Amino acid sequence: MTPPLTAQDWLRLARRYYPPGVASHDPDYGDTTEIRSLQEAWREALAHPEPWSEFLQQLRGHFPTAQLMDATVPYQDACRRCCIHLGRAPVGASGTLTTLVACASVLAPVHLVYVNERSSRNGEAVGQVLHFEPPPALSREFTLLEEQFKRTLQTHPLPANLATLRVPDLSVGNVRLGHVTLRDALFTSAPDILP
Numbered sequence: 001m002t003p004p005l006t007a008q009d010w011l012r013l014a015r016r017y018y019p020p021g022v023a024s025h026d027p028d029y030g031d032t033t034e035i036r037s038l039q040e041a042w043r044e045a046l047a048h049p050e051p052w053s054e055f056l057q058q059l060r061g062h063f064p065t066a067q068l069m070d071a072t073v074p075y076q077d078a079c080r081r082c083c084i085h086l087g088r089a090p091v092g093a094s095g096t097l098t099t100l101v102a103c104a105s106v107l108a109p110v111h112l113v114y115v116n117e118r119s120s121r122n123g124e125a126v127g128q129v130l131h132f133e134p135p136p137a138l139s140r141e142f143t144l145l146e147e148q149f150k151r152t153l154q155t156h157p158l159p160a161n162l163a164t165l166r167v168p169d170l171s172v173g174n175v176r177l178g179h180v181t182l183r184d185a186l187f188t189s190a191p192d193i194l195p
Contacts, residue, residue: 007165014167014185017041017078017107024171038107042074045106052080052104055152059084059102062144071101071195076173077188079103079112083195086141092123099194100138102145104153105186111155112163112187113145116194130191132160132183158186 005013019032029035045052052072059082060068067085084100096119103112115131115138134142149155163183170180173189180189 007162010162010165010182011167013108014170014182018167018170018172018180018185020169021177022171023177024173024175029171038078039075041078041106045080046074051153055102055104055148056082058148058152059145062148063141069195077103077190078107078185079105079187081188083116084141094121094123095119098138100141100145101191101194102149103187104149104155105158107186109153109155110158110186111146111149111153112158112183113142113149114191116192128192132163158182 015034017034017038019029019034022029022032056068056070063084063086067083069083069085070080071083072080081101081103084102086098086100087096096117099116099118101112101114101116103114105111112132113134115135117129117131118125119127146157149157163181165182166178167180167182167185168178170185171177172180172184175184175189183191
């Protein structure tokens with residue numbers, strides 16, 4: 001059995017796909033060895049869509065009344081991502097839309113599950129909260145997603161203490177140098193932006 005990766009191993013992995021010391025808005029950012037490696041990881045993932053398709057199909061069976069959407073943005077994020085909208089306030093009404101978000105990294109066999117709660121008043125967005133730990137009311141759904149990831153995609157959750165570990169010399173998406181976390185690098189730098 002392979003020993004678990006250390007924090008330094010994870011940092012080295014992130015640096016294989018994003019150029020250290022180069023801001024993402026720098027004109028040379030996209031023409032680096034690291035970004036070419038990220039693009040190659042995406043080409044490989046897109047060449048084998050079957051596991052992700054099977055994962056989505058399984059989720060549709062587990063959440064038959066929810067609106068399930070594939071929110072994957074190849075080459076922009078470092079993960080495949082789907083949204084499971086558990087309820088929606090009627091158009092023009094007030095309420096909270098609770099969305100489970102399931103992400104599978106294309107860079108390592110790890111996944112992330114989180115909840116996005118968007119509040120509206122009279123049809124206008126008024127707030128948003130992200131939960132990276134399972135809220136008690138959704139613990140069953142989190143467990144179900146964790147099991148489905150392991151069974152269908154053979155991934156494991158990225159531990160919370162590593163997810164928030166800073167990679168200070170990287171820039172990812174709109175996250176500046178000094179503020180990037182492993183979660184940004186391995187999944188998405190914009191977890192709040194959903195369809």
